[in-house]
Amino acid sequence: MNASPPQSRFFALIPSAGHGSRAGGDGPKQYRAVAGKPMVEHTLAAFAGVARLAATLVVVAPGDTTMPPGASYSIAECGGSTRAATVLNGLQALRAQGAGEADWVLVHDAARCLITAALVDKLIDACAGDAVGGLLAHPLADTLKMEEGGRVTATLPREAKWLAQTPQMFRLGLLVQALQAAGDQVTDEAGAVEALGHKPLLVPGGAQNFKVTYPDDFALADAVLRSRQ
Secondary structure, three states: OOOOOOOOOEEEEEEOOOOOHHHOOOOOHHHOEEOOEEHHHHHHHHHHOOOOEEEEEEEOOOOOOOOOOEOOEEEEOOOOOOHHHHHHHHHHHHHHOOOOOOOEEEEOOOOOOOOOHHHHHHHHHHHOOOOOEEEEEEEOOOOEEEEEOOEEEEEEOOOOOEEEEEEEEEEHHHHHHHHHHHOOOOOOHHHHHHHOOOOOEEEEOOOOOOOOOOHHHHHHHHHHHHHHO
């Protein structure tokens, strides 16, 4: 009798090698305190609550000794000069640790510290049986403007437009192929997969799963996290 193929596993990959220049302040934003501890620790606490994950890998810049060790994740000092390079290097590190081409990888921004284990599980439930994979996203509610020189040049219809969030979940082999083909300028994994002709699944995430990017975002994230406590 033929042995049944091994069941696909789920891995989390947290790129955490950026400098966060738009956030202001000293040092990388993922280490700035939010609700009493570094932002990235809130992110990792959520993933620690997802029982189906085989492993979580945090990718930091070479020489970064700020990221504290933890029982629920491992650290790889292989961050690149761009997000895409960091993710691709992290995928190679997961391969070296035993992840297979058909295993699922959930790539999540370290700065989306309001993610919850329930949202991660929701994404896994929606995508585990999908042929492509998908991402958390939020339908656009605001009117969208195009700008040139500080003035509006056009108003775009908001219908059928979504704000991409993370995690973004794809099989390791497909994601490596997509990122290698797309190059360093791609800003999210779904965009690279789309460039290969695939259509990722949109899974509603929620307004609170925003990326802490600008100085005002820290106060909002702090308030939400403290309200959860």
